[in-house]
Amino acid sequence: MEGSAGLNLFFEIATLFFASYFMLANGIFFSLLLVSFFSVRKVVRSNPMVESLKDRYTLIAPAVSIIAPAFNEEKTVVESIHSFLRLDYPSFEILLINDGSKDRTLAQLQESFDLTPAERFYDARLSSSKVRGFYKSKSYPNLFVVDKENGGKADAINVGLGFASNTLFCAVDSDSILEPDCLLRVVVPFIEEPETTIAAGGTVRPVNGCVIEQGRVSELRFPRGILGKIQIVEYLRAFLFGRQGWNAWNSTLIISGAFGIFKRDIVIEAGGYRRDSIGEDMELVVRLRRYAVENGLPYRISFVPDPICWTEVPETIAGLAQQRDRWQRGLADSLFSHMRMFMNPRYGAAGMVAFPYFFLVELFGPVIETAAYLFIGIGLFTGKIDQSILLLFVLVDIVFGIFMSFGAVFIEESAFHKYTKLRHLLGLVVLSFVEQLGFRQLLTLLRLRGLINYFLGRKQWGEMSRTGFDAR
């Protein structure tokens, strides 16, 4: 009898805990949706202003250095540089950092762009890696190539920062495809509030299946496989809630590593990209925030909801698992190294709301969700949970999730209408169903695995972490 009463109490408390977590997470999702709905509308409505700015960009646009690290990319590097060169922007330079590639990356560049050795001031504060050479292109006056010893992506960008001559720099993945007007759009916050804006990021979308001509997306299509298709909905959701919503509360914590634009000097002062970090892009943004607050600088980190960057997403479960594993470990790494911000009123909404949310829902969410699924299983098996309540909850939860995806799809598409065919729109609606039934649960498992790997990997720190990452 004793034991049974104790068990009952345990079940009641556990039910209450899971229910309150569920309500909290959904409450935040819902408020993010509301906030981003209205802020996206505002963005769309003030669009004529931005469009009219474009006419006089030559007068006001700040010069930008594009920093593209490349490691063993002999097949794609020439094509992606061509796509960067075709960007629609009055003044920019491209710095390609050859991070000690073992293949013919440098030779390919030499052949295609007619490189000659050149001199440029190098600010060596950020990186101690050996720079083997600095080249400029004879055929394109704004293309430069840095050849350095291998040191990882973060280190490559740091070296690029040392060579960058403009006050703004833009870090890009050399395998993603940029919209021709991406710089024009993402630079708007720097024009509107030149004194305070220190960083800005834009929306990333999956490119799989699209027709690409000369480094540009010429026709939008859905990916072949179901996994790729669902990720379109997932990206729409993530960027609408995760970025636009937080941006409205001025608490952006993530700028995608595939495309972000920063003020050079403040990044250098804050210490540049961290070499030993797994998710160096998120870590940098969190650190910039801390740096600005702790030094009493006025600052703003912005997010531009226009879709500007296209990236390849994994279409196999193994590839997805590897990607999510890396993301989850990067998230854990960034959050744990800045725990000071947790519920700290000094950092404003970012510390009080966004950071706890990322910690509880994004980082430890998989643990709680998996536990809840297990709990439901045990409860049903032993008959401790009322089946009717369970049914009600599961139904309402799934309907809620589907409606959230609907919301994301329609709000994003009504604002930016990238998918121009009715067929696509209907497809996205169907995909919203599939996403909730199966894909979400799969992601929970993959993220849980990433988190476990993070904690296991921490014990065997050192050279192991990198070889492990490459082997997988």
Place this chain on the structure above:
Amino acid sequence: MIIFDFIISILDQLLDLIGIYNHIKVARVAAAILIIKIIAIGFLVLLASTRRLQRLWHRRHDRQKASRYRAYILDYLFAETDNLRENIFKDVRSQTNSSMEEGFFRRLLQDQFRLVRGLERERAVRLYKDLGFLRSDLRQAKSWFWWVRLAAAVRLERLEIPELTEIFETLMKDKSELVALVGIRGASKLNVDEAELLEIVSRRAPARRDIFIEILFSIADRNVDRVIQYLVECYDPFIASLCIEVLGERRVASVIPILRALLASSNDEVLAASAVALAQMRDQESMPLIKELLQHANPVVRAKSLWALIQFREESFESLIKELEKEKSVEVQRVIFDAKIQLKWRALLA
């Protein structure tokens, strides 16, 4: 609250209906909250999607339509006789009968304003007026909603015709900040009193560099003395440095004495801007004054004044660079490095 109770009662009835009873109030309340949220999202989706579907429906044949309309516009602008133009006008009139079509045509015509000059531009404006777009823009510029006013203001601003002065004078005092900025920008191109314009812009957009620079440039093109007077009178160092930048860019020689005096300013931004502007105008007499700035505490000022000195292309700057070799700040080192490369090239060419 009524909605909440209502939903709970419906929920109860539903559960009764399928024969399930439950006694935990928490779960029912939670489910009710969620259902309210679902209804709210459904409402938003409806709001967003009706517009979207409508637009999708109307944009079925956009590409063909755009090329057809563009051909009309170009034919109209470059037609030989008025008679021909009259015919084209009638064609356009008959084809753009719905408001969606009109909007589409107007966008294409607006694009042409950027591309054509002179006589063709006048014709484009006339077409714009004849089709009644100007009238509707003027009406929309007085709308209740800021986004309607904003779009109308942006369209009107592109026209740049003198009879719009009045409407821009009202727009630049608009309640919405964005509309006011477009109004100010449009007014700066027309014959609006500069003093009033500057007064409004410094009050409405104290930190917006883009608007300030643009307006200062367009005022400088009309009346340089006004910018100089503004520079002398203003107290804000940010605005002052922008004025100096504009004057330096336009090489206004009459401002040199003022700039020389400003080299004793206490504000770093003003100091750096003055040094750069004086260098742009190659004012030899201010060189010794700029040289003194090399001892300034702020590295940015040191870097900018060194850059300015190098612009004078004096032979003495080699020794100057040697003196500064030990300088720690990255900004100054950058300038020195560039200067050395310049020296090397000069040696090669000589």
